Amino acid sequence: MSKESFKNFWKKFWHLLWKDDSWKGWLFSIIFLFVFIKFIFFPGLSWVTGTQLPLAIVESCSMYHQGGTWPLTSYDSWINSHQTKYKNLNITEQQFSNFKMKNGFNKGDILFITGVKPENIKVGDIIIFIAPTTNPVIHRVIAIRTDPTTNKRIFSTEGDNNNGQLSFENNIQENQILGKAQFKLAPYLGWVKLVFFEAQKSPQERGFCTQR
Structure with missing residues (x-):
């Protein structure tokens, strides 16, 4: 040419x-x-x-934090009602206040994800991992232990807005981890996609979030 x-x-x-x-x-x-x-x-x-899933749309309310009522900030209001839960997990209020994305995130938010080495994951980090569900799960790490046989790390997670762990969250292997959430890239923008799949969800999973 x-x-x-x-x-x-x-x-x-x-x-x-x-x-x-x-x-x-x-x-x-x-x-x-x-x-x-x-x-x-x-x-x-x-x-x-460094990850196959650099952008993730939040599809559930499991990490939702309700806004605060003046004079309490959103975080103050939320942590006041969840102190007992995290005390039982050996996570203090002071520790949680230093966690990344301590205010959680909402259904429909788009998160920026980066690859992470298992040895660099800490309690309080939010990871996205392959689970026996339709799509990967993105929850906060609440505990880490080492397998004495393989010397590999095993992770436990829980959604900030959940009242307990899902059945598969206590034994997350290194090879299940897709990455670590760094920040909220676009609040609510993921609803452009989610709105087409809401009807397929159970009634309790549809619509906007409420705090549990």
Whole structure:
């Protein structure tokens, strides 16, 4: 292809992608964005972050914290009603106040995930891991122990808004871990996807969150 032919091709491509308001232009733009996101953006982001799941949509209310009532902050209000739970887990209020994402997160939030080595995971970190559920689970680490036979770490997690552990949360192996949550990237934006699957959930799992 000559330089002139390439310039003409590029001009037509650019016009069709950004300036053509016809149905053909819209269809081309949608297809282009899909291909770019699926085959370029996400693979690139996965390579940079070191995890196959660099962005995660929160699909449940298990990490929800209800907002505080003045003069208490959201965190103060929440920790006051959960002190006993964490005391029984040997986690003090002072320890929890230093945990990353101590205010939890809401259903529909999009979280930024990075890969993490098992030896760098601490109690209080929020990890995303493969579980016997449809999608991976993202909960807070509440305990870590070492298998004396393999010398590998075994993790226990629990959702901040859950009243106990799920059956599979007490024996999470190193090879189940997909990454660690770093911060909330886009509050509620995940609802754009979740709204299409709400009807398939049980009645108690549908809709917005309440504190348990």
